[in-house]
Amino acid sequence: MKKNIVIIGTGGTIAGKASCSTETLCYTAAMVSINNLIQEVPEIQSIANVTGEQLSQVDSGDMTCELWLTLVKRINEILATSDVDGIVITHGTDTLEETAYLLHLVIKSEKPVVLVGAMRPFSAMSADGPMNLYKAVTLAASNAAIGKGVLVSLNNTINCGREVTKTNTLLQDSFQSPDIGYLGYLQGSEPHFYRLPARKHTINSGFDVTKLTELPQVEIIYGYLNSSPLLAEAAVAAGAKGIVYAGLGNGSMSKDVRDALSILAKQGIVIVRSTRVASGIVTRNGAVDDDLYNFVASDTLSPQKARILLMLALTKTNNSNEIQRMFWDY
Template sequence: MFHRQAAQFAVALLGFALFVPTSLAQARLANVTILATGGTIAGSGATSTTTVGYTAATVGVQNLIAAVPELAKVANVSGEQVFQIASENMSNEHWLTLARRVNTLLAQPNVDGIVITHGTDTMEETAYFLNLVVKSRKPVVLVGSMRPSTAMSADGPLNLYNAVLLAAHPDAAGRGVLVSMNDQIQSARDVTKTNTTTTDTFKSTDLGMLGYIQGGKPSFYRAVTRKHTTESEFDVGALTALPQVEIALSYANVGPTQVEALMAAGAKGIVHAGVGNGSLPARVKPALVAARAKGAIVVRASRVGQGILARNGEANDDQLDFVVADTLSPQKARILLMLALTKTTNTREIQRMFYTY
């Protein structure tokens, strides 16, 4: 009798040992919500070798999740289809909607992190916008792919796996909005798309990436020092629209047509993507001066892609009452200027913001 009871007890213990660790491990998994917006990662092509000429934004979020069953091992994943667009069609209205949804979700105790699937064309812009308006230290990770889901060696599934792994990891908290592509971790402020088609296109060429994802975990080597997320003074909660800010590109033989047309269209701010260190061509400068006289904020940026834009360098910014973009690209300078204009039109205050974010 004793031996039979002992045997039964041993079997019970074995069953408990087999059951409890699995349950506890499942309980320890972070809760990650995937917000899908479309893009190539949700695209499809006619054949497995179609890597250009495919149709973006055709695969829904539940199918994206189902295609990577390994996600269940790193997080408790749920999905929402926020938009289904190619990212060249991303608008200010999309950004406001997405930002409000992100903030609502992150305020919930049962959401530990968010992954946003996104087209690569404007991913860096969406990431930087969210970097300035998300009000949480919880991880927010943008991810996409350069090949559609139907392509041979599609990069989307592994990119998505890594993004979820990153969003679920405590080391990703408090680092601002991140971009995870090609096994690398990039800062929303610094990253840009550098190649039209290759899978290693996203780089922080000026200041460097933050780290790698390898062996099932993120490794960080650099910290973000500019303010973001919870330290940001910007809030989209009550905004229904963003001020109109446009970009005027400079090049050899450029004239004033762009600036004049943008002002006629109602621009409240103009980012001049100048050559070199933001030089002002002789034919464009009068149009920018006139724009400032009419109340538009003028930001000098550079089309070069790397380097600091020197204040009072290629132009007397103090005298002209212009703002300089620091190290921000023209497209990111536009985002910061839009948000700055929701707070003030004082150029000294706006310049402070460009040196802060």
């Protein structure tokens, strides 16, 4: 018996159009409706009973926290019904990894949720979107995907929403998990998993945003040689409740920046040390004495994902020790 899968459209390159079929760089994202995308891949109806729902139609650079909350609430509503077995979300690739991690932490269901996008617009010769969409529906309709958290599938790979990141601006194999690796691959029409997500997610997560109308403001400050604390101080003055510092190496920073962030931490602003390096762990009390300065180490989370976890953590507490525990748990 075929499963029932809902595809939620949010826009992105997968729904983009250019002036001609050979143009893959200059195009307008979010032009094709989700129902038209589905019609272009009639083969997916042989996998599952597929319906489409257009939640938004934006370039993923225009995704907002408000749209996130709307998306989360709608997904939880759909998955709570007995006649839907899984969800696929079409999304622009620029912020896909951020949406994936947020959903990984707040969706309250074991049913499969799969994010999918494309590196070439819908109008391109050899567009990757249709095949990616076909494979994403295959994954969402699979029993093997149940309980695995929020998944990301492009180019025949299966990634965990926590670890996946866009690694290349143009290439079709851009989405990878550099530190920990893929969860698995789509081989033909079947997903093959080789590992499981180890951190808390979905039904085991303690985060619930269903009643929220906004998320706490958290800003990312980039570290570099001779950097100034000015931007961090300005962010707090503008209302930020937390700062993620994309530091040097193992989350290191200059003395001037460290002293300024320490003052902000004493004022109740939560400071998370991440790194501008593409992969690796930011260890607690490694490059900086976190115990002394009341900072939080981001573990393997990139700055953009550390920001998401910090925003959610701040809905519960601003105690840095409690938030550090969350960074170990999630």
